Amino acid sequence: xxxxxxxxxxxxxxxxxxxxxxxxxxxxxxxxxxxxxxxxxxxxxxxxxxxxxxxxxxxxxxxxxxxxxxxxxxxxxxxxxxxxxxxxxxxxxxxxxxxxxxxxxxxxxxxxxxxxxxxxxxxxxxxxxxxxxxxxxxxxxxxxxxxxxxx
Amino acid sequence: xxxxxxxxxxxxxxxxxxxxxxxxxxxxxxxxxxxxxxxxxxxxxxxxxxxxxxxxxxxxxxxxxxxxxxxxxxxxxxxxxxxxxxxxxxxxxxxxxxxxxxxxxxxxxxxxxxxxxxxxxxxxxxxxxxxxxxxxxxxxxxxxxxxxxxx
Amino acid sequence: xxxxxxxxxxxxxxxxxxxxxxxxxxxxxxxxxxxxxxxxxxxxxxxxxxxxxxxxxxxxxxxxxxxxxxxxxxxxxxxxxxxxxxxxxxxxxxxxxxxxxxxxxxxxxxxxxxxxxxxxxxxxxxxxxxxxxxxxxxxxxxxxxxxxxxx
Amino acid sequence: xxxxxxxxxxxxxxxxxxxxxxxxxxxxxxxxxxxxxxxxxxxxxxxxxxxxxxxxxxxxxxxxxxxxxxxxxxxxxxxxxxxxxxxxxxxxxxxxxxxxxxxxxxxxxxxxxxxxxxxxxxxxxxxxxxxxxxxxxxxxxxxxxxxxxxx
Numbered sequence: 001x002x003x004x005x006x007x008x009x010x011x012x013x014x015x016x017x018x019x020x021x022x023x024x025x026x027x028x029x030x031x032x033x034x035x036x037x038x039x040x041x042x043x044x045x046x047x048x049x050x051x052x053x054x055x056x057x058x059x060x061x062x063x064x065x066x067x068x069x070x071x072x073x074x075x076x077x078x079x080x081x082x083x084x085x086x087x088x089x090x091x092x093x094x095x096x097x098x099x100x101x102x103x104x105x106x107x108x109x110x111x112x113x114x115x116x117x118x119x120x121x122x123x124x125x126x127x128x129x130x131x132x133x134x135x136x137x138x139x140x141x142x143x144x145x146x147x148x149x150x151x
Numbered sequence: 152x153x154x155x156x157x158x159x160x161x162x163x164x165x166x167x168x169x170x171x172x173x174x175x176x177x178x179x180x181x182x183x184x185x186x187x188x189x190x191x192x193x194x195x196x197x198x199x200x201x202x203x204x205x206x207x208x209x210x211x212x213x214x215x216x217x218x219x220x221x222x223x224x225x226x227x228x229x230x231x232x233x234x235x236x237x238x239x240x241x242x243x244x245x246x247x248x249x250x251x252x253x254x255x256x257x258x259x260x261x262x263x264x265x266x267x268x269x270x271x272x273x274x275x276x277x278x279x280x281x282x283x284x285x286x287x288x289x290x291x292x293x294x295x296x297x298x299x300x301x302x
Numbered sequence: 303x304x305x306x307x308x309x310x311x312x313x314x315x316x317x318x319x320x321x322x323x324x325x326x327x328x329x330x331x332x333x334x335x336x337x338x339x340x341x342x343x344x345x346x347x348x349x350x351x352x353x354x355x356x357x358x359x360x361x362x363x364x365x366x367x368x369x370x371x372x373x374x375x376x377x378x379x380x381x382x383x384x385x386x387x388x389x390x391x392x393x394x395x396x397x398x399x400x401x402x403x404x405x406x407x408x409x410x411x412x413x414x415x416x417x418x419x420x421x422x423x424x425x426x427x428x429x430x431x432x433x434x435x436x437x438x439x440x441x442x443x444x445x446x447x448x449x450x451x452x453x
Numbered sequence: 454x455x456x457x458x459x460x461x462x463x464x465x466x467x468x469x470x471x472x473x474x475x476x477x478x479x480x481x482x483x484x485x486x487x488x489x490x491x492x493x494x495x496x497x498x499x500x501x502x503x504x505x506x507x508x509x510x511x512x513x514x515x516x517x518x519x520x521x522x523x524x525x526x527x528x529x530x531x532x533x534x535x536x537x538x539x540x541x542x543x544x545x546x547x548x549x550x551x552x553x554x555x556x557x558x559x560x561x562x563x564x565x566x567x568x569x570x571x572x573x574x575x576x577x578x579x580x581x582x583x584x585x586x587x588x589x590x591x592x593x594x595x596x597x598x599x600x601x602x603x604x
Contacts, residue, residue, distance in 0.1 A: 027212035030181070030203035052181035061178035062240045063218020070213050089213045090420060091444055093244035093395055093546040095573050095593060097566045112591055113550045117419065118392060118446070120548050120591065138565055138573065140548060140593050142393055142444060144420070241571060242595055244395040244442060244546055246422050248415045263440055264399045268570065269543060269597065271397050271440065289414055289422065291397060291442050293544055293595060295571070329514035332483070332505035354483035363480035364542045365520020372515050391515045395546035 010038045010079050017083075018043065018075050025071065033068050035075070041111035043075040048104045060100035065107075065125050065137050069094060072109030073121035073141040080114050086146045087119075094123060094139030102127035105136065112140075119143045161189045161230050168234075169194065169226050176222065184219050186226070192262035194226040199255045211251035216258075216276050216288050220245060223260030224272035224292040231265050237297045238270075245274060245290030253278035256287065263291075270294045312340045312381050319385075320345065320377050327373065335370050337377075343413035345377040350406040362402035367409075367427050367439050371396060374411030375423035375443040382416050388448045389421075396425060396441030404429035407438065414442075421445045463491045463532050470536075471496065471528050478524065486521050488528070494564035496528040501557040513553035518560075518578050518590050522547060525562030526574035526594040533567050539599045540572075547576060547592030555580035558589065565593075572596045 009015070015038045022028055022035055028045075031053055037044035045068040047053060047060070055061040070089055078087045106126045113120045123139035160166070166189045173179055173186055179196075182204055188195035196219040198204060204215040221240055229238045257277045264271045274290035311317070317340045324330055324337055330347075333355055339346035347370045349355060355366040372391055380389045408428045415422045425441035462468070468491045475481055475488055481498075484506055490497035498521040500506060506517040523542055531540045559579045566573045576592035 021207045024207040025212060026202040026205040027215055031214075051177040054177040056172045056175040057237075061176060061218065062221050063182075063214065064178055066217045066221070067212065067214020070217070086208075089247050091244065091246040091393070091422075091442075092213075093242065093593060095242040095566075095595060096240050097573060113548075113588070120393075120550060122591075135566070138575075138593065140393075140546060140591065142548060242544070242573075242593075246415075246442060246444060248422060264397075264437070271399060271544075273440075286415070289424075289442065291395060291440065291544075293397060323509045326509040327514060328504040328507040329517055353479040356479040358474045358477040359539075363478060363520065364523050365516065366480055368519045368523070369514065369516020372519070388510075391549050393546065393548040395544065397544040398542050 007037055008039045010040050014038065014079050018078060021078070022075065027067060028071060031064060031067065036106065038079065040079055041076055041114070043072045043079065043109050045072045045107045046104050049102065060105050062096050065096065065100050065105060066094055068105070068107040069109070069123040069125050069137060069139055070141065072107040073123050074109070074143060076109035076111050076121050077119040077143045080111060081145055084148045086148060088144050088146055090142040090144050092123065092139055092141035094137055096137050098134060098136045100125065100127050100136040102129040104128050117145060119145070158188055159190045161191050165189065165230050169229060173226065178218060179222060182215060182218065187257065189230065191230055192227055192265070194223045194230065194260050196223045196258045197255050200253065211256055213247050216247065216251050216256060217245055219256070219258040220260070220274040220276050220288060220290055221292065223258040224274050225260070225294060227260035227262050227272050228270040228294045231262060232296055235299045237299060239295050239297055241293040241295050243274065243290055243292035245288055247288050249285060249287045251276065251278050251287040253280040255279050268296060270296070309339055310341045312342050316340065316381050320380060324377065329369060330373060333366060333369065338408065340381065342381055343378055343416070345374045345381065345411050347374045347409045348406050351404065362407050364398050367398065367402050367407060368396055370407070370409040371411070371425040371427050371439060371441055372443065374409040375425050376445060378411035378413050378423050379421040379445045382413060383447055386450045388450060390446050390448055392444040392446050394425065394441055394443035396439055398439050400436060400438045402427065402429050402438040404431040406430055419447060421447070460490055461492045463493050467491065467532050471531060475528065480520060481524060484517060484520065489559065491532065493532055494529055494567070496525045496532065496562050498525045498560045499557050502555065513558050515549050518549065518553050518558060519547055521558070521560040522562070522576040522578050522590060522592055523594065525560040526576050527562070527596060529562035529564050529574050530572040530596045533564060534598055537601045539601060541597050541599055543595040543597050545576065545592055545594035547590055549590050551587060551589045553578065553580050553589040555582040557581050570598060572598070
């Protein structure tokens with residue numbers, strides 16, 4: 001994907017911190033999702049099409065679409081947090097715009113506003129087939145920063 | 152769970168229609184979810200705890216919590232639809248209130264308003280450990296009825 | 303309304319704190335809204351019908367419906383906060399279920415979950431005509447507690 | 454505002470249809486709001502600062518912010534509808550990102566997806582003071598098209 005070669009990359013330390021956390025999410029590997037990009041305030045997650053992630057008509061299940069959207073937003077927020085903090089999803093809202101079809105779907109989480117306590121992200125999910133990218137879901141998410149010592 | 156023995160059951164035809172659709176959702180069986188109750192305008196879905204449905208701290212992943220909440224609401228709406236129709240999620244919003252822990256989680260979808268075209272559901276997810284039920288997520292969902300001949 | 307005579311009242315101190323804050327909201331008096339009940343974790347706000355609060359078909363405007371719903375939820379959260387704190391709305395989501403008609407509308411904000419930093423409320427708005435109450439809007443809201451010294 | 458001189462304008466017929474509908478919204482004139490731009494799939498609404506639209510700290514009330522955001526999105530959708538139809542808000546979700554301060558606030562509604570029955574809009578509200586525009590609220594809205602003969 002040519003677009004991604006132009007995206008700004010996060011520092012190696014941040015990339016490692018995000019990837020390590022992602023690798024501990026049992027659900028992401030169980031679904032078959034992987035991180036495709038880690039930039040400052042922006043993370044992409046890709047989920048290939050397979051029968052295990054479908055709903056009753058064979059499209060990607062809204063739950064799978066949402067799961068990678070939620071993770072993409074959470075990690076986008078996390079790229080801007082200091083060390084020794086954690087990120088938790090407070091809430092999100094997502095519109096399923098079109099049937100989610102394609103060779104794979106790609107969730108893009110982008111920080112809209114990064115505050116001391118709360119972060120707000122935009123969530124987008126694209127269905128990708130060959131060269132075509134179609135916006136299949138669009139959402140908005142609120143996250144909270146938690147200091148590890150407070151937990 | 153004693154509570155459920157007092158819940159009103161949907162007709163056998165409706166129960167079969169819901170269960171058949173659920174069984175075609177690859178994601179639900181891949182996660183290990185099952186339907187626990189089908190009533191008119193109300194469906195419960197249970198997801199047992201296992202490493203495949205966790206986030207990085209070992210709790211249920213918000214994506215898994217949302218996936219069964221979305222399905223519970225969708226099928227709750229579907230119980231009130233005529234035959235030869237389908238249900239699609241338009242959008243939903245969910246607050247993750249507490250870390251989702253327990254032996255299993257249980258999503259309850261309840262129809263708040265059933266219109267000709269649109270249905271609105273309340274979504275609740277409980278973390279269940281032994282006798283304790285703790286509300287871990289609460290949401291609201293909009294669904295649309297689609298006539299099969301129109302698709 | 304008989305229902306309200308059975309509702310638990312907040313302490314006089316809390317009632318005064320809420321009413322004083324409400325009286326400083328220019329928008330509420332400009333719309334013609336008033337507080338109808340202040341209980342612990344629950345506040346009702348009433349808005350009488352008048353041309354100044356309508357949309358193009360003569361129903362209550364979604365903006366007026368939302369405004370009193372947002373205030374009802376915010377003050378419901380505020381009833382449970384300690385002194386020397388403030389409440390801010392983080393976000394809310396609301397479904398407009400039916401045309402908002404009636405002699406007046408009544409918003410009910412109810413705390414679902416009260417945390418140290420964040421509170422989540424249910425928002426309901428009823429259209430009231432004589433003895434009939436019809437749920438015209440239903441929503442969910444996230445609020446944050448702010449210590450006055452931090453501001 | 455220089456930006457607006459570059460925005461595409463809707464046809465005069467569409468502009469008239471939107472303006473006429475807006476003028477019938479009692480709430481908008483009561484708040485003091487006015488339409489600042491009508492383009493295809495995009496509408497801007499401006500609300501000047503005045504005590505009648507504030508909350509308890511003197512900022513714009515979330516209800517006022519939401520009211521013009523909801524109207525901007527609704528009219529953005531309406532620009533793309535055929536004649537003899539109406540638009541109704543199904544639901545919206547809005548994050549209040551920063552205290553809404555400024556000489557005026559400006560809501561921008563933009564159509565993200567226009568379907569046969571449902572339209573999804575992005576809602577943005579900016580606090581404007583002299584040359585500075587600050588995003589104070591961001592949301593997402595679902596609308597439904599209604600044929601006038603069906604009502």
